[in-house]
Amino acid sequence: MGNARLQSVHVHPVKAFRSLSLREVVVEPWGPAGDRRWMLVDDGGKVVTQRGRPRLALAAAELLPGGGVRLSAPGARPLTVPVPRGAGTVPVRLFRDKVDVVPADDAAAHAWCSALVGAEVRLVHLDDPATRRPVDPEYAQGGETVSLADGFPLLLTTTASLDALNSLIADGGHAAEGPLPMNRFRPNVVVSGTEPWAEDGWSRISVGEVAFRVAKPCGRCVVTTTDQGTARRGAEPLHSLGRHRVVDGRLAFGQNLVPLGRGTVRVGDPVRILD
Numbered sequence: 001m002g003n004a005r006l007q008s009v010h011v012h013p014v015k016a017f018r019s020l021s022l023r024e025v026v027v028e029p030w031g032p033a034g035d036r037r038w039m040l041v042d043d044g045g046k047v048v049t050q051r052g053r054p055r056l057a058l059a060a061a062e063l064l065p066g067g068g069v070r071l072s073a074p075g076a077r078p079l080t081v082p083v084p085r086g087a088g089t090v091p092v093r094l095f096r097d098k099v100d101v102v103p104a105d106d107a108a109a110h111a112w113c114s115a116l117v118g119a120e121v122r123l124v125h126l127d128d129p130a131t132r133r134p135v136d137p138e139y140a141q142g143g144e145t146v147s148l149a150d151g152f153p154l155l156l157t158t159t160a161s162l163d164a165l166n167s168l169i170a171d172g173g174h175a176a177e178g179p180l181p182m183n184r185f186r187p188n189v190v191v192s193g194t195e196p197w198a199e200d201g202w203s204r205i206s207v208g209e210v211a212f213r214v215a216k217p218c219g220r221c222v223v224t225t226t227d228q229g230t231a232r233r234g235a236e237p238l239h240s241l242g243r244h245r246v247v248d249g250r251l252a253f254g255q256n257l258v259p260l261g262r263g264t265v266r267v268g269d270p271v272r273i274l275d
Contacts, residue, residue: 004194006208006265006268007191007192010186011034011036012035012186013061014040014059016048016056018057020060020061020062023267026264027154027265028262029130029153029262030129030144030145035147041124042119044093045093047148054223054232055116055118057227057231064080064082066083068081076112081123084102088102101126103124104123130145133145141258154188155185155188157191158192160192162180165240166179166180173235174239184225185254202275203275204273210262210263212260214256217254217255219248219250219252
């Protein structure tokens, strides 16, 4: 494990939009700075993701100073959306959680996002990640919170495990779909220099100057079958994960992390296994 390194870092400024690759990122208690602080909700207040709207894979969001975002998508004029100021919160539903968020105060943002999705949606912002949403109490320790990520502050994957999974896909019934790129799994941190599936045995790790608790394996959904460049769907990797990687009843790839402190992680940082 002496050669394990941080190969890449990714954030998703708007939940379900394309990932943004960075050279470094500040890790806050609830996740990487700028990661999933915005999301879309439908007219009933429920989160909108690639699960039901794979076309969201084609949209991108650039982080702006102060927390705003610049939205772009094929066939659409780019739109800058500032962080809403002075507006009250509204409750929305993020899977099983009720979360208080602040709607974007620019009607153009809602119109832009609705045109992208092809249905009426609103763009909302998480103003206070320190208090708004606790980590799942079944896995949390001492008041941990999370942004608008699916359930945990960060997601880690490894290149060795992806190589192993792609070998399983090549030997299975959908070989033409492989090899799959890492962006199918939408991680925050990607680690190289490990053995395949080594991350299954980790309890605590450090990446550069930041330590993390490894909370649980990440159960995967239909989003992983979505080509992030075309929005088309296939059978993999769920077909191969279902045959070879069922953990606690879920199709598992990657590990959910909770930061044990603040700090900056950078591409090339050493990754150390603490427990």
